[in-house]
């Protein structure tokens with residue numbers, strides 16, 4: 403039986419937030435060094451940025467990039483990474499058991515962000531540091547001139563302030579692995595005091611309090627309640643982080659990862675609104691889903707150096723993504739878009755080489771992983787308002803989440819042009835799914851483009867030698883009296899664009 407989807411322009415969730423299509427560049431492995439920055443690379447510009455990577459970042463459609471971490475930020479001294487390159491110290495990076503050469507720092511990141519056309523989003527170190535260092539970094543970045551640190555920035559070559567709007571107050575401070583990790587009470591107090599002080603420099607900042615590192619943390623829920631009770635007046639966002647992977651060959655549960663993301667987001671909204679109600683506040687806290695992706699944390703790729711080995715930019719977290727991983731990434735974007743009323747920013751973690759859609763070889767090529775495609779197409783064509791869809795379909799049994807719908811979908815509609823984009827996944831492993839989208843509430847319409855990402859070999863992954871043989875392909879679709887018809891292959895992500 404065909405799955406049916408009812409689409410109605412009246413079912414508006416919220417406008418598409420451009421910041422939903424953010425990403426993340428941490429000092430970790432080869433994300434920065436030989437990723438964004440490789441002065442000796444044949445494509446490097448005069449600032450040492452790889453142009454081949456910049457081109458792919460623009461094609462990916464990333465809108466905002468979080469920097470410099472991640473776990474790295476909790477031991478970072480930002481002053482090490484500014485000023486004359488030959489005077490910058492090398493330091494131990496305890497988070498990733500590496501050596502940080504500091505050749506790339508705040509000024510390089512801001513110049514890179516400008517070249518890439520993305521908004522910079524900064525994190526401050528609340529692990530080994532505190533209010534004063536956060537204020538210093540803010541002064542360096544955002545004060546126009548006439549103070550020691552703003553003038554230092556100008557001396558270092560940046561006449562204009564960077565005007566960074568969005569700031570994370572630390573990173574994953576609930577995690578026992580985090581340098582300087584804290585209890586919710588300790589962190590909530592520090593985040594509140596840091597936020598209040600930062601707002602004395604600039605009241606218009608958009609600040610993010612750390613939420614839970616994932617929804618299965620033992621403190622999840624209680625952490626958010628305590629932290630938001632302390633910071634409700636001080637922040638606009640609470641963060642969420644989630645990484646998914648196929649565990650013990652359980653593909654069905656893996657394909658249903660979006661169900662967990664929906665649950666995570668809904669639970670954080672409920673907790674934030676509970677705190678708001680208790681505090682008699684009408685303000686609604688937004689979610690900054692500032693780390694999300696597929697990440698095979700148990701694989702050798704994620705094993706840290708150890709002992710006396712403190713390498714510079716080691717190969718770390720270089721997951722190779724297959725077709726099923728790309729379908730899951732597409733489905734997680736569907737979940738994020740569906741919650742656009744509260745998820746106001748999100749960062750695919752990460753951008754280059756480290757659990758990333760873009761890979762590079764030092765001195766060699768840059769290429770797209772499978773996960774690049776659903777992200778790039780969603781970022782390019784999700785425009786206007788997000789529409790909630792009424793989906794009727796069969797269910798598939800999963801070990802982790804019980805019975806879940808085989809089809810997940812969301813749509814966007816540009817009210818000015820009337821253009822629609824529908825994004826879908828088929829989670830069924832062993833069968834195609836015929837889909838009929840009821841478009842009766844849309845006057846005249848024609849299919850502009852329909853593409854699908856699928857492959858009989860679910861394990862296919864891109865490499866430097868072949869990154870193109872599994873890319874989105876045209877999907878046969880047509881409009882009949884009862885709506886838009888197409889068939890989704892098993893384990894697939896698809897996009898159908900309709901012009902009105």
Ligand code: AHR
Pocket residue numbers: 428471472473474573574615693751752
């Ligand atoms: O993205 C990799 C790591 O995952 C980040 O450094 C940390 O915040 C999270 O645990």
